[in-house]
Amino acid sequence: MISNHLSLVEHHRPQADSLSEKVAQFLAAGGQIDELQSPPRNPIPPPRSTRIDPETVLKRKPPKLTLAERRALRNMAEAL
Numbered sequence: 001m002i003s004n005h006l007s008l009v010e011h012h013r014p015q016a017d018s019l020s021e022k023v024a025q026f027l028a029a030g031g032q033i034d035e036l037q038s039p040p041r042n043p044i045p046p047p048r049s050t051r052i053d054p055e056t057v058l059k060r061k062p063p064k065l066t067l068a069e070r071r072a073l074r075n076m077a078e079a080l
Contacts, residue, residue, distance in 0.1 A: 027033070065073070 023033075
């Protein structure tokens with residue numbers, strides 16, 4: 001434990017001593033401490049669904065009008 005605040009280190013000393021005493025009791029009673037691999041830092045995201053919702057397909061934008069269609073609409077509007 002490295003700290004510039006010695007009083008903070010001394011403040012936590014009783015808890016550290018208590019913890020080390022409990023570990024010693026555990027080992028003396030036949031306990032064993034296993035060092036396991038740490039979990040990955042960034043969990044793998046869940047796989048994407050292959051299902052396509054039919055409602056989503058209907059919500060898509062229709063294609064934009066082409067230049068010829070816009071001209072035809074303009075001519076129809078002028079004819080009115």
